[in-house]
Amino acid sequence: MKAIVIREPGGPEVLELREVPDxxxxxxxxxxxxxxxxxxxxxxxxxxxxYPPPPGAPVYPGLECSGVIEAVGSGVENWKVGDEVCALLSxxxxxxxxxxxxxxxxxxxKGISLQDAASFPEVACTVWSTIFMTSHLSSGESVLIHGGTSGIGTFAIQIAKYIGAKVxxxxxxxxxxxxxxxxxxxxMINYKKEDFVVCVKNETNGKGFQGGNSGEFNLGPLLMKRLTVSGAGLRSRTTKNKAQIVAEVLANVWPAIEQGKxxxxxxxALPLEDAAEAHRLIEGDHMGKILLIP
Structure with a gap:
């Protein structure tokens, strides 16, 4: 088969299309x-x-896809050859x-094309596991989504609004x-023109804060309100844990998609051989998901 290989660590130009074993x-x-x-x-x-792949995972990049099942291993009961699926990958x-x-x-x-379905697994599992399974966002609460135009951002805005949160x-x-x-x-906060910390504080009566990759905060409110600080990461989770997240996404997110919410x-969408261009785009100014088509 053909796959994108990372020739060496570096810029988008290190991505090469090569023949590799199936x-x-x-x-x-x-x-x-x-x-x-x-x-x-x-x-x-x-x-x-x-961000190296975990042991046993494919070395080629790509954390989500859609396609058609071509073969089924021993012990698989709920899927068969010919089924159209999308998948969370390592x-x-x-x-x-x-x-x-x-x-x-x-x-x-239902209502989503096979190609477009590739845009959902990674973002849906990341957002649902982080904002809902870990942080338990619920109707009537508020959530701050940085970078609302990214693939994660555009999805998170929609699903948070669907459950009734203020976004x-x-x-x-x-x-x-x-x-x-x-x-x-x-x-909506233009971070190039506005101080988003001030904006969030004004909208939440002084209760919101955020400070980039690093910062300082008062541990008092953290203890008094029993707050938690958590991080997201899917790739290194166990197969069992990923299956649990996927099951929750199917039960809670898929109905919202099928309702058009x-x-x-x-x-x-670009050809697979244009992976380098896809990386240039995602590292630049864009809105939503970028797909590669083999």
Missing amino acids: PEVHDGEVLIKVAAAGVNRADTSQRKGQ GGGYAEKVAVSAGQLLPIP FTTAGSEEHLLECAKLGADV VKPIIYK
Whole structure:
């Protein structure tokens, strides 16, 4: 098969399309003929040598895909050859074929094309596991979504609004803020012109704060209000844990998609051989998801 190989750590130019061996299908896995693969910021970190795949995972980038099941390993009961699926991956999506645990498969949502479905697994599982399973966001509460125009951001705005939360979001242009508003954001903050910390505090009567990659905060409120600080990360989780997240996404997110309340926001779909260009786009100014088509 053909796959995108990272020649060496570096810029987008190190991504090369090569002939590589077909994946092996182990017990409990299926082989997918890839229709489309989602491009994520984590892929750019892997390209730079900062986010290596976990042991046993495919070395090729790509954390989500859609496609058609081509083979089924021993012990797989709920899926068969010919089923159209999308999948949360530990790697290997930038390829013509990928093997994945059956527990990380999702059916194609009704009303969504096979290609566009590739935009959902990684963002849906990241957002649901972090904001809902860990932080327990519920109706009537508020959530601040930084970078509302990213693949994660456009999805998070929609699903948070769907469950009844008040959505704050940031973006770097008035045009992007208008698009975030169309997705359901309630408070839009241009981080290039406004102090978003002040904006959030004003809107929450002084209760909101955020400070980038590092910062200081008072531990008093953390203790008094029994607050928690958590981080997101899917790739290194166990197969069992990923299957639990996928099951929750199927039960809670897929109905919102099928009702048209959460829609795929696709910025551009490019041929697999243009993976370098896809990485340039995702590291630049864009809105929504970028897909690669084998």
